[in-house]
Amino acid sequence: MEGRVYSFLLVYTILSVTSNIVLSLLGESRVDLYLSLNILAYYFSYAIIHPTIASKRAVLLNILLLALFTAIVSYRVYEVLSG
């Protein structure tokens, strides 16, 4: 596996590690924020590098991460509206 996929994983790793370090230095205690920023880092890297993958596993992972992100955001919106 060379080229784009490696570049994608590298950018994703750098972004997610940076977000983790920044959030933990800020003392952020909301677990879902770590997850959602990681998912954003994934999609950001995916959009920038665009690894050409013709596999169902990658599509499933994308759908799963989108569903998780949607659930986190929906929960936060619900919390704001109900609070």
Added chain:
Amino acid sequence: MVTKLFILGLNVLILSGLLGLYALIVGSNVLLGVASSLGLSGGVFLVYSLLPRESTMPSLVEYTRTLLSGLTSTLEDLDLLDANLCAVKKGANILLVFSKAPCPLEVDPGIGFARGSPYLALPVAKEFTESIREESGGWTLDNVENVLRGVLVDELAACKDVRASLEGGFLRVHLIGISQPLKELSKYPVDPYVIYTTMALARALPAKTIRLINRSLTLDEEVLSLGVG
């Protein structure tokens, strides 16, 4: 599968599990957040380690091109350019047979003569395809799709999806989103998609013969009609 990436993903997952456990014990939400984020990254690495390698496609195209040019020359010499392709099972062996006669069974590996027509029979190695077991008297379309997806999508990255249906007693296989470099080779008399699909089905299905009835190529899809006997 990329083993190094797989091991990395597994390590990250284990590390995130241990960190998460520690975070729960000490009651630190910050550590729990870092652990969950690490777990997600580990999962991503694991999934990407199981994807087909990017370098598979150029080598597959190169190999296919060499194979097809050799095959085409041989078929031309034997006057078999418009021959029927058929996969024949002989005991534990599978032979890909090019012949003008409809699926001759009395063939041996190599070049020969059967049912009034010359033939070219290529032995196929029995690898990488899980066999479809007969379930309640026959194979199912889901199993056929799974086997073809495993080979053509996950192993070879030759297309994006596979659909199978039964029409008029024939098995119709739709190869969706076929790869552009391989599509170029599909225009030649020996179509790599036909060869790979027939080989995969012959390895997997409990049938004696698989023969190509018809094939049609559209923008990014190839439809194969196959007779399973």
